[in-house]
Amino acid sequence: MMEQCDRDDLDDRLAGALIAWKLQQAAEADKWAEAYENTGYVFTYENGQPLKPQYATRLFAKLQEKSGLPALTFHGQRHEAASLLLAAGTDVSLVAKRLGHSSVSITSDIYSHMIGSASRQAAENASALVPARKAGAHTLHTQPV
Template identity: 60%
Template sequence: MLLEWRLRERAEADTLGSKWQDTGYVFTYEDGRPLLPQYVSRTFDKLREQAGLPPMTFHGLRHESASLLLANGADIALVPKMLGHASVAITSDLYTHLIGRADREASAKAAASIPRGAVAHRVHTGQA
């Protein structure tokens, strides 16, 4: 989809000629200028309302995405790359509450898989 978008943008740039501003941004106004953050936020809000979705800011999508990833066990090293954070520490600081819950859930699953009592002894010693 991004390749198609880029090709369409190149066609627009060719049509505008010297009036096109090559800023390097992916999403721009018709003349190549970068979109203003307010424009993006307003457009997002209109689309969100049309879709019948609950109130959320455009920036809130980042937090929602990161929260869902971490709450569902995504690797803590992957999420900062997706968000563009400079380090895992930044992501960890922002989402500590979710990481702690994921750690507890992983620990509980590991604990549940440990055989108990006589079964544990037989598994440990290799006896049938």
């Protein structure tokens, strides 16, 4: 089982989807009565048993094809999410925590190519906040004393 995540780690849309899913599971538990197995898993069959990994993989592939999304393995989503977080300038320690890596160095080693480009993007973003010098403007060292 995965550990509980902090509510602050989820955006409102994802939190809403998970709440709706929890309500669906509660309805299924009522319907199945004593036959329902409360396993504590988030994604389950209607009887409460956890989804088999191959089922989730096949379902993902079907949904991906149906929606017209580009080809990406189920596990590839993890790498895509990490890459997007780093490209957005998220601190590598937060990415490591979300991925469940035991140390930041593991994340840094795997995503070093992304960290470099994210660092450059962060520098460019910071630079964009500083107004460019206007032509003909005096600087401190050219002003008379």
